[in-house]
Amino acid sequence: MQTVIRLHSRVTDLYNNNYDQLREQLRLTIEAMKERQESEIINDPQFGLLNAAVPSMRIRTRSGPPTPDDLDDLLSRVWKEPAFFLAHPRAIAAFGRECTRRGVPPPTVNIFGSPFLTWRGVPLIPSDKVPVNHTLARLPHAANRGMDRSAGLTSILLMRVGESKQGVVGLQQIGLPGEQVPGLSVRFMGIDDYSTASYLVTLYFSAAVLTEDALGVLEGVEVGNYHDYK
Incomplete structure (x- = not known):
């Protein structure tokens, strides 16, 4: 993944008192690229986790x-x-509702200071990059089951991680020229005739499932089911 940051010399000359303008532009760009990276790791048709699970x-x-x-x-x-x-x-909220209806509210665990639901001791990690397919409105039984017809279908993944455990691993190229963090580099491309400096930001990444039993997918998860408690 690559993008180019262009910054006029006047910006760095006049507005660097409170914030380093180049540093801030790089920070925002890298954050956006990391968000895209998360989406690609989940959804990419070649190496994305949703497509990597075997039948x-x-x-x-x-x-x-x-x-x-x-x-x-x-x-x-x-x-x-x-x-x-x-x-x-x-999907996590939908699972919580089903647990509440059955009288088995899932316990929580603190990870990095934030609470997460767990099931059988395994945490449920949220990511809005897992797609929700808004096709549920076409299901004729949706209204009869107390379902929000504007909701949709999604998937839940379960994985074992780490190379030592033959699980799911992230891949990145290290030792790049201008490397800022592993797999991400920033290179100065020069200043054009209009006094605009250009910086090439490159992020290399991929993911791999080392063994077939390291990744499972629960498909057809409806997220719009609600219950009336009387």
Whole structure:
């Protein structure tokens, strides 16, 4: 992934008193690239995790909404040292509702100072890069089941991580010229005739599933199911 930052010399000359303008532009650009990186690692058609799971590691929900039984089935696929579930925040909320309805509210755990829901001791990590396919409105049974017809379908991933555990690993190129952090470099490209400086920002990344049983996917997860408590 590459992009170019262009900054006029007047900007750095006049507005560097409170903030280093180049540093701030680089920070914002790198943050945007990291967001894109997260999306690509999940969704890329070649190496994205949603497409990397083999058919035997893909299961569907029993009835649509994600239930404790569904996550137990997923754990039965990735049963060797599962690290975490990865799901859209709406999918995690839907799972919480199903647990509440059954009287088994999932416990929480603090990770980096923030609370996360867990199931069977495995945390559910939210990511809004996991896509929600808004096709549920076309399901004729949606209204009859108390479902929000504007909601949609998504997936929940479960993975084992780390090279030593033969799990899911991130790949990056290190030792680049102008490297700022592993896999990310910034190179000065010069100043044009209009006094605009250009900087090339490059981010190399990929992901790999070292063994087939390291990644499981729960498909067909409905996120718009609600219950009336009387």
